[in-house]
Amino acid sequence: MPELPEVETTRRKLLPLLRGKALLKILHQDPLRYRNTGEAEGKRVLDLERRGKFLLFALTEGKEMVVHLGMTGGFRKEKTPHARVEFVLEDGHLFFHDPRRFGRIWVVERGAYGEIPLLARLGPEPLGAFPFPPFYKALKGSRKPLKALFLEQRLAAGVGNIYADEALFRAGLNPLRPGQSLSEAEAFRLHQALRSVLEEAVALGGSTLSDKTYQQPDGVPGGFQARHAVYGRKGLPCPRCGGPILRLRVAGRGTHFCPRCQA
Ligand SMILES: [Zn+2]
Missing domain, CATH: 1.10.8.50 (Helicase, Ruva Protein; domain 3)
Incomplete structure (x- = not known):
């Protein structure tokens, strides 16, 4: 399962690809795993942060897209046989690839993690202040x-x-x-x-x-x-x-x- 270093690496590689870009369309067939993604369509990516193993995409209009990679999830620039979600950007595509389908996406109002209890009760960031x-x-x-x-x-x-x-x-x-x-x-x-x-x-x-x-x-x-x-x-x-x-x-x-x- 991707842990902090893998998720942080993903964050660092995705941020320059996405910062300032609009998520024009988010295409998938699984609204239970990838929730409320319509709320993120048309919004721009302001920033990408990480908390524990969660990726937090700060979007315009006060929205936030939270992604957990699960056991086998990851972002890919190229479409794969296990691409579950396609992000249509102004200048290309990005895919969420996940063979075992334990990955999840939530679109929420910024910081409203009521649906994501694991995120709300995480301990401190070991590469942050970490007293x-x-x-x-x-x-x-x-x-x-x-x-x-x-x-x-x-x-x-x-x-x-x-x-x-x-x-x-x-x-x-x-x-x-x-x-x-x-x-x-x-x-x-x-x-x-x-x-x-x-x-x-x-x-x-x-x-x-x-x-x-x-x-x-x-x-x-x-x-x-x-x-x-x-x-x-x-x-x-x-x-x-x-x-x-x-x-x-x-x-x-x-x-x-x-x-x-x-x-
Ligand atoms: Zn030994």
Whole structure:
């Protein structure tokens, strides 16, 4: 699933293509997945921001188009067999491609996220101000495993399976540790590790896994997958100690870690 680095990369690539342009027509056949898109037709794109894994298109006349890429969604300049939505622009077309159809689009009045509860209750942006004291307090307030806490999106918005596993490896923390068991020094290491992993991943355009579903809008793959230390590396040697990487299910998701390096 696209996470913060993939969505941020998409944002950076789309903004210059769309800024100031009118969305003349938005064509699709699925009004339940792509809601109220008629309200965005004829409006211009003023800006494109990101919150967690959501893309927020600020439009003229006080409208906002919110897009969640789901498991396999992405924007493409070229039409694909899995193009679900076609955006007709003044100077061309843009497609929302989504083989598994978990992606969603909502058009709302700017900032009115009542229909999108997950967006309304996201935690802080880990590449924004991201102060340490509330992060530490949130960890200390929970008995849940660290991995589960990340997946809930309250500690930090936009972190999913890949980047939670990589940040926990970098911080040397076992994903099964309860949040409240962390010392302040360990929590600080995790806070730093999360930012460093995400910054590197954004700089490399995110991670394109072996299923190839995530691509940048111009069809270029991401580059961070080559830096994965644990994610998707079950049984392969840990880059730090050489021991085998383990995979467990935590909070229903495959979780990769080194039992020697992550205490
Ligand atoms: Zn190791």
